[in-house]
Amino acid sequence: MSKTATALLSDGPTTERTLKPDYETVGMGKRKRRVKARTVQTLHESGDISGEAVTAANRWLEDYIFFKGAYADYLKDPLDRDYIPGNIHTFAVARGKAAARIAEVREALGLCSHVRLEMLLVEGMSFSAIGKKLWPHKSQPDASKCARSQCVLLLEQLANFYVEKHKNNRR
Numbered sequence: 109m110s111k112t113a114t115a116l117l118s119d120g121p122t123t124e125r126t127l128k129p130d131y132e133t134v135g136m137g138k139r140k141r142r143v144k145a146r147t148v149q150t151l152h153e154s155g156d157i158s159g160e161a162v163t164a165a166n167r168w169l170e171d172y173i174f175f176k177g178a179y180a181d182y183l184k185d186p187l188d189r190d191y192i193p194g195n196i197h198t199f200a201v202a203r204g205k206a207a208a209r210i211a212e213v214r215e216a217l218g219l220c221s222h223v224r225l226e227m228l229l230v231e232g233m234s235f236s237a238i239g240k241k242l243w244p245h246k247s248q249p250d251a252s253k254c255a256r257s258q259c260v261l262l263l264e265q266l267a268n269f270y271v272e273k274h275k276n277n278r279r
Contacts, residue, residue: 147228147233147234147259148161148229148263149162151259151260156256157263157267160271161263161266164266168210168213168225172210172230174202174203174206175207175210213225213269217265217266225262225266227241228259235256235259236248236252238255239253239255242255243255
């Protein structure tokens with residue numbers, strides 16, 4: 109790789125990219141900068157959500173990406189030698205099951221919750237971007253606080269949904 113290409117890759121995202129809603133402004137004064145939003149991780153680090161909520165968010169996102177994009181990366185380890193791969197039909201059935209799980213969450217938590225999960229997890233929007241989109245008439249700090257508190261509640265509800273579903277399946 110050339111030095112120019114390496115320099116371009118190490119400089120980070122372009123100014124245009126950092127203006128998108130999945131970036132947020134952090135710091136003040138000379139230290140003010142735009143960084144990629146890590147909303148779920150930020151909520152977990154601050155103690156606002158539990159580890160179960162983070163796991164539930166990851167589980168929902170994996171199902172969503174598999175259902176919408178036909179991409180799954182569940183297996184992190186190499187496959188066994190005797191692994192028999194599926195075919196187009198088993199793949200379609202697996203995608204259908206992922207779609208059913210997403211629909212089940214949407215039915216249990218509601219369409220508004222589903223839209224917020226998409227903004228938070230799929231689009232990776234920051235709380236300020238979510239707040240601006242949902243409450244354009246509110247001031248920026250108030251809208252951001254509303255978005256954060258709703259996301260905290262939503263992620264804990266999502267975790268509780270998966271826990272209850274697991275309990276019901278065991279019965």
